[in-house]
Amino acid sequence: IQGSTYDRERVSRVTKEHTYGTWRKQGPWNPLVVERAEGVYFYDKDGKAYLDFSSQLMCSNLGHSNSNVIEAMHRQAEKLAYIQPSYTIDARAELAEELSSVLPGNLDRFFFGTSGTEANEAAVKIIRMYNSSSGKVKIISMYNSYHGSTAASISLTGDFRRIQAEPDFGINGVVHAPPPYCYRCPFGLKYPDCGLACADYIEYMIKNEGNVGGLIMEPVTGTNGVVIPPPGYMERVREITEENDVIMVTDEVMSGWGRTGEWFAVDHWNIKPDILTTAKGITSAYFPLSLTATDRRISEYFEDHYFAHGHTYEAHPVGMAAATAAIREYKRLNLIERAREMGKYLSGRLEELRERHPSVGDVRSIGLFAAVEIVRNRETREPFNTYRDKVEGRPLMTDRIASEMMKKGVYVNTWVSHFVIAPPLIITKEEIDAGVSAMDDALRLADSEVK
Numbered sequence: 001i002q003g004s005t006y007d008r009e010r011v012s013r014v015t016k017e018h019t020y021g022t023w024r025k026q027g028p029w030n031p032l033v034v035e036r037a038e039g040v041y042f043y044d045k046d047g048k049a050y051l052d053f054s055s056q057l058m059c060s061n062l063g064h065s066n067s068n069v070i071e072a073m074h075r076q077a078e079k080l081a082y083i084q085p086s087y088t089i090d091a092r093a094e095l096a097e098e099l100s101s102v103l104p105g106n107l108d109r110f111f112f113g114t115s116g117t118e119a120n121e122a123a124v125k126i127i128r129m130y131n132s133s134s135g136k137v138k139i140i141s142m143y144n145s146y147h148g149s150t151a152a153s154i155s156l157t158g159d160f161r162r163i164q165a166e167p168d169f170g171i172n173g174v175v176h177a178p179p180p181y182c183y184r185c186p187f188g189l190k191y192p193d194c195g196l197a198c199a200d201y202i203e204y205m206i207k208n209e210g211n212v213g214g215l216i217m218e219p220v221t222g223t224n225g226v227v228i229p230p231p232g233y234m235e236r237v238r239e240i241t242e243e244n245d246v247i248m249v250t251d252e253v254m255s256g257w258g259r260t261g262e263w264f265a266v267d268h269w270n271i272k273p274d275i276l277t278t279a280k281g282i283t284s285a286y287f288p289l290s291l292t293a294t295d296r297r298i299s300e301y302f303e304d305h306y307f308a309h310g311h312t313y314e315a316h317p318v319g320m321a322a323a324t325a326a327i328r329e330y331k332r333l334n335l336i337e338r339a340r341e342m343g344k345y346l347s348g349r350l351e352e353l354r355e356r357h358p359s360v361g362d363v364r365s366i367g368l369f370a371a372v373e374i375v376r377n378r379e380t381r382e383p384f385n386t387y388r389d390k391v392e393g394r395p396l397m398t399d400r401i402a403s404e405m406m407k408k409g410v411y412v413n414t415w416v417s418h419f420v421i422a423p424p425l426i427i428t429k430e431e432i433d434a435g436v437s438a439m440d441d442a443l444r445l446a447d448s449e450v451k
């Protein structure tokens with residue numbers, strides 16, 4: 001697109017007329033026309049700057065326009081832009097070594113797809129291929145989760161997007177478990193008196209379902225509210241999966257790559273999953289790439305069993321180069337430690353919002369990964385909206401607040417009743433202050449409707 005012939009109005013009109021906006025009715029869609037991005041900012045076609053307070057879809061962890069990643073992609077594209085995946089290249093071996101240096105040590109063989117969805121589709125197939133002789137086909141996942149948009153991954157998904165897709169687009173054999181969401185405990189209990197009832201319930205499900213072969217969970221739930229499991233939960237779940245010979249998959253599509261202040265969220269509890277899936281930050285979104293990493297036991301199984309899976313674009317050379325360069329940037333810039341440090345600062349600033357605004361029900365954060373959950377009533381925790389409002393296109397309080405923030409030049413990701421704050425890991429304290437201050441002003445909208 002040349003700037004001179006495509007003005008803002010034309011880009012918007014042609015986009016709307018000929019391309020789909022996703023997860024929405026097409027009619028009311030009015031996409032922002034963006035021109036460029038740099039560091040923690042992106043700029044619309046009129047030149048207005050927006051602070052990227054959510055790394056777009058919680059994926060641009062390195063920030064925008066990182067020249068080392070761009071140059072690595074450029075060099076690879078010039079040398080070899082594509083080769084079919086049963087051949088290999090330097091960049092694939094380099095990436096495998098870089099991955100081994102940051103992933104939990106038991107994960108030693110990697111499948112590369114192009115999206116988080118595909119990473120989880122591959123995980124489901126791997127579980128079912130591995131368990132083909134035992135018939136343990138069922139998979140447990142959590143209700144308030146998102147794992148992707150196609151058949152297996154939308155069935156794994158626990159949030160309302162699954163309900164919409166059922167029964168026509170899903171797969172059989174997925175059963176959902178109550179999540180460790182302490183602010184809205186499914187059992188109405190309080191930690192630690194609850195004795196981790198939600199973890200024990202997983203064991204109850206395994207016993208009663210009979211043929212459970214896998215369990216998938218986001219170790220820190222992303223889109224559905226940055227839900228951080230209470231102490232002891234992850235260890236207990238790992239114990240239960242081991243005792244019952246259930247393959248544990250941790251979906252780190254969003255929680256990986258420094259987001260929580262560790263390379264991967266599982267590192268907070270020193271959990272070694274049997275399979276780890278990830279995407280987004282693996283290239284910091286400079287290229288569509290995902291990873292399904294398997295434990296030695298599973299990789300050995302496929303030494304003499306057919307690995308019945310693959311794509312034309314798997315292990316794409318430009319993706320291999322982008323991911324290697326991105327991992328080297330996380331290391332060079334010490335971004336994992338930085339996320340931990342800046343996360344403390346962000347958390348302190350968000351706690352101030354909880355104190356000041358009656359509409360703020362809960363604030364949760366770990367590293368540079370935070371949610372601010374708003375409520376109409378703090379006592380009853382009644383939300384302003386439910387998922388039905390979202391599906392049926394009614395205006396959400398969170399969206400009204402986010403629009404107000406956009407006017408002030410701050411972009412933040414919203415879900416039904418909360419904001420997901422997840423800025424690029426390079427963000428400074430001053431930039432955090434600017435984002436929090438825009439939210440501070442805009443939250444008055446919700447305060448005025450508190451009951």
Ligand code: PLP
Nearest residue numbers: 115116117146147148222253254
């Ligand atoms: N898993 C998790 C935890 C996610 O947050 C997402 C996307 O947000 C996905 C899977 C799906 O990834 P993608 O949108 O790349 O298909």
